[in-house]
Amino acid sequence: MKLKTYAPLILTSLLLIFFIGCDSQNKSEQNQLDTKETLAQLDVLLGQLEKxxxxxxxxxxxxxxxxxxxxxxxxxxxxSKKFDNLVDTFNKNQHRIDLVVSEDEQFAIFSWETKMDCLGNQIKNIALYKTNEKVRVSSLYGTPMLYREISQTELNHQMYYILGGNTAENTSKVTQKIYKITNGYIEEAQIPLQELSYNKKSLITFDE
Structure with a gap:
């Protein structure tokens, strides 16, 4: 009798577990599709811009x-899920937009040429970064650049991200900028050169 009494409850629990598992898988697959669609749309828009x-x-x-x-x-x-899927999906050899991601996958920069030269805005940068289990979006202060690399170094329990890239005015000169995330906000920072030299991982290197 007890087995018959509990049978509907057991069946309901099993069905609930099954549907929760399916729902989680569907959400994961949908996030991946959304990320691929976002990158595809960016490719289309940048293709239109180039023409x-x-x-x-x-x-x-x-x-x-x-x-x-x-x-x-x-x-x-x-x-965070969309951010992670973006990092996993993006291939710089397959997409028109420039995206660089930090080693810890907490910080990323999109860069592209806007073709708005007559408005004094040749390049646009948008930063994405994780903080408090959320993803924040921010423009970067200063002269926009086509960023090619991010490295990172930790000093006094603070993570610093060192970005290397080229400005529109001087494509041959590599310029470095350093940023940190404090209280959920990104801000430009400085690190003594001797500190950088002690940490080889923090040095920017470019492919020829």
Whole structure:
């Protein structure tokens, strides 16, 4: 009698476990699809941008609209799961946009050429970083650059991210910038050169 009494409860529990497992798998697969779709849309938009003539501020309205769409897609990456899927999915040899990710996979920078030269905005950077189990989005202060590498070093229990890239005005010169995340916000920082020299992992190196 007891077995008959508990049988419906056991069956219900098993079905609940099954559906929860299926739901988690479906969400994971959906996140991966969303990430691939985001990268595909970015490729399409950047392809459209490359085809537009910019001489004399020609097509500037269309160029601004495309850049706003690119920004919107990137700023929609707001969860750790989407961030992680982005890191796993992105291939610099297959996508038009530039993305560099830190070794600890907590910090990433998107960079692209906006073609808004006549507005004084040739390059756009958007940073994504994890803090308090969330993903925050931020522009970077200072001159925008096409970032090619991120390295990192920890000093006094603070993680510093060293970015290396090129400005639009000087594509041959490598410029370094250092950032840290404090109280959930990203800010530019400085590290004494002797500290950098002690930590070989923090030194930026570029492929020829």
């Amino acid at each position: 537009l003539e910019v001489t004399g501020c020609k097509n500037i309205d269309g160029i601004v609209i495309i850049n706003e769409k690119i920004r919107g897609l990137i700023e929609n990456i707001r969860t």
